[in-house]
Amino acid sequence: xxxxxxxxxxxxxxxxxxxxxCSINTSRQPEYLKKWIATADGLMRKxxxxxxxxxxGLFPNEIGVNSNLRYDWANSVxxxxxxxxxxxxxxxxxxxxxxxxxxxILKDGIWLPRDCDGAEISFRIEKDLKxxxxxxxxxxxxxxxxxxxx
Numbered sequence: 001x002x003x004x005x006x007x008x009x010x011x012x013x014x015x016x017x018x019x020x021x022c023s024i025n026t027s028r029q030p031e032y033l034k035k036w037i038a039t040a041d042g043l044m045r046k047x048x049x050x051x052x053x054x055x056x057g058l059f060p061n062e063i064g065v066n067s068n069l070r071y072d073w074a075n076s077v078x079x080x081x082x083x084x085x086x087x088x089x090x091x092x093x094x095x096x097x098x099x100x101x102x103x104x105i106l107k108d109g110i111w112l113p114r115d116c117d118g119a120e121i122s123f124r125i126e127k128d129l130k131x132x133x134x135x136x137x138x139x140x141x142x143x144x145x146x147x148x149x150x
Contacts, residue, residue, distance in 0.1 A: 024067065063096070064097070099121050
């Protein structure tokens with residue numbers, strides 16, 4: 001699991017979003033991936049050889065991102081129902097994001113066309129922060145993100 005960069009301000013929703021976006025962009029660069037995968041491969045082989053268990057705990061002020069955006073589940077794994085199959089994650093954890101393509105939407109018995117460039121993100125948030133997060137998100141949507149600092 002690749003970790004995000006540190007947050008400059010862990011209490012700022014916009015700063016967290018920008019940091020995560022930057023980390024996702026970095027993780028897609030081939031040179032970065034070559035180094036990261038080679039290092040991860042060496043460490044995993046060493047752990048297996050020494051019979052060690054993996055500790056997936058995060059460091060303070062970091063967040064993990066697992067992206068399945070590359071795989072278009074609705075189009076590739078359609079079971080005969082092209083653009084009608086949905087993908088859901090069965091698990092998430094604090095400070096851990098799972099990214100995947102937008103699911104098809106069934107509205108009033110009709111399958112709506114999908115935005116094939118869109119993404120869904122699954123994550124957990126503390127119950128006492130849920131309303132604050134949703135209100136900030138709705139405000140950003142309403143303002144078309146014009147007040148989000150970059």
